[in-house]
Amino acid sequence: MMIIGMGVVTFIPRMLPFIMFRGKELPPFLQGVLKNVPYATLGALIFPAVLYIQEDIWYGVIGALAAFAVAFLGANVIVVVMGSIAVLSAYSLFF
Amino acid sequence: MSMNQGTEFKKGLQAGISIAIGYVPIALTFGLLAKTTGLSIGETVMMSMIVFAGASQYMSLSLIALGTGILEIILTTFIVNIRHFLMAASLNEKVELDRVFNRIVYSFGITDETFSVAATQPGKLTTGYMFGLNLISYASWVMGSGIGFAIGAGLPETLQQSMSIALYAMFIGLLVPSMKQxxxxxxxxxxxxxxxxxxxxxxxxxxxxxxxxxxxxxxxxxxxxxxxxxxxxxxxxx
Structure with a gap:
């Protein structure tokens, strides 16, 4: 009962825009804002939450910097993920 | 659906691999915590299947443990997940035209992670791609929850710790190439x-x-x- 309720209220916001804005041409300004949303979302999802993944704040800092470095070199996303996991495994071995 | 939906589906599955890597440890832990909170394995797997939203599922466990009422838990879930409205509205501008039924089906799979991967993809998004991306993410989440409950343990402590960076590393890996542009x-x-x-x-x-x-x-x-x-x-x- 509770689980179904949780499912319904989670599904509604996910599904509604696809029905509300179906085949509609939104005003250019709004289209521009919606195009910006992914990058703004990524910024907000990463920071500050990444600092709190472990009690040791350096954990998140080092992991994020490693990911940034690997990504900046042009690596594929999976390589970025594996790379930062590897760096943090090494870090937790030594500290 | 066009002929190339098959390859598009595979592309989606591939793009979702890093999400699956990130979901598995979190799902295992969710299964474990659900068990200690007193849920049955059926309830645990059903919650992952029906809700499919990590943060709010974790939150519901702590609320259940506190003895919070059902309505309050549902309301909290709604508030936590309302951000997906914004993401869905943004994706709606980026997906190819298709039957509304297909769109509603894949909209169920919108999470912070599937959205981030899909939205940073160049060009229009096909229905096949969306299904592939969501399926691998969904499967890893649901199976991870069940396995976590069944074996009653997460990954070894050090691995679990290092893997807690996975989804953030993925977000960074998605963001940086666009930042360069x-x-x-x-x-x-x-x-x-x-x-x-x-x-x-x-x-x-x-x-x-x-x-x-x-x-x-x-x-x-x-x-x-x-x-x-x-x-x-x-x-x-x-």
Whole structure:
């Protein structure tokens, strides 16, 4: 009962825009804002939450910097993920 | 559906591999915590199947443990997940035209992670791609929850710790290539990160609302600045 309720209220916001804005041409300004949303979302999802993944704040800092470095070199996303996991495994071995 | 939906589906599955890597340890832990909270394995797997939203599922466990009422738990879930409205509206602009039924089906799979991967993909998104991406993410989440409950343990402590970076590393891996293409992306992400930090540190807003507010503010502000710059150029010519 509770689980179904949780499912319904989670599904509604996910599904509604696809029905509300179906085949509609939104005003250019709004289209521009919606195009910006992914990058703004990524910024907000990463920071500050990444600092709190472990009690040791350096954990998140080092992991994020490693990911940034690997990504900046042009690596594929999976390589970025594996790379930062590897760096943090090494870090937790030594500290 | 067109002939190439099969390859598009495979592309989606591939793009979802990093999500699955990130979901498995979190799902295992969720299964384990659900067990200690007193849920049955059926309830645990059903919650992952029906809700499919990590943060709110974790939150519901702590609320259940506190003896919170059903309505309050449902309301909290709604508030935490309302950010997906913004993401769905953004994706709606980017997906190819298709039957509304297909769109409603894949909209069920919109999470922070599937959205981030899909939205940073160049060009239009096909239905096949969306199904592939969501399926691998969904499967890893549901199976991980069940396995976590069944074996009653997560991954070894050190591995679990290092893997807690996985989804953030993925977000960074998705963001950086776009940042290289233009300073606008850098501003959008940095501004949203700043707003989000202020909102959460000052405890003005709960995490769910903070992400919505920070995203909207940053997206609107950057768009306004761009509009003003464009107008300036036009009047400059005149």
């Amino acid at each position: 233009g300073v606008k992306v850098v501003f959008l992400a940095a501004l949203a990160a700043c707003f989000n930090t202020v909102f959460t540190m000052t405890e003005w807003l709960s995490t769910g609302w903070a992400i919505v507010a920070a995203t909207l503010l940053s997206a609107v502000l950057v768009e306004l600045v761009e509009l003003i710059k464009k107008k300036g150029k036009v009047t400059g010519v005149e």
